[in-house]
Amino acid sequence: EPEVTQTPSHQVTQMGQEVILRCVPISNHLYFYWYRQILGQKVEFLVSFYNNEISEKSEIFDDQFSVERPDGSNFTLKIRSTKLEDSAMYFCASITRGGTGELFFGEGSRLTVL
């Protein structure tokens, strides 16, 4: 069964450092998402991406965050200067092209900012 893959599974970084989280969505999917989950809390929407541009973003997704699809497969989330409160699990997800709308998630990247 096709799946969304994310790397790294866990990253530890120092406050102020840049972090890039990578995702490979399912190949025929066109809509991509990043979500965040702070430990013990709900899963929060960060950003959606379609046709090589952001289609919607939440208030969490400020200027420290950016997304891009540098090639035909990878979808990345960059945090420019990490803060302690960026420590969370980050999930990438994708949806089929105008089909069922079923959302498929990757296994997550756990980010720890020290």
Next chain:
Amino acid sequence: GIQVEQSPPDLILQEGANSTLRCNFSDSVNNLQWFHQNPWGQLINLFYIPSGTKQNGRLSATTVATERYSLLYISSSQTTDSGVYFCAALSGGYQKVTFGTGTKLQVIP
């Protein structure tokens, strides 16, 4: 935006018991999914169920879209069912999926 509320927030069950988890959403949805978050933090797809009823083993789900709620049934619960259950609603096209507040389930032997 759409609001998604789940109940109960916490649930403790004896192994073998049955339970019903509820998800209410404030607006019409294109898609409703249930996920189980395991102890390692992974989100496991349980059901894609914008309407109707589906069953998968000991789990089943029903969504009544016109009344804006969905139910997840767990029968003969096992300790491996422990974790957090989330529902998530897709509304307004493909821009955003909103997660519910979650139900934390603990099944004790």
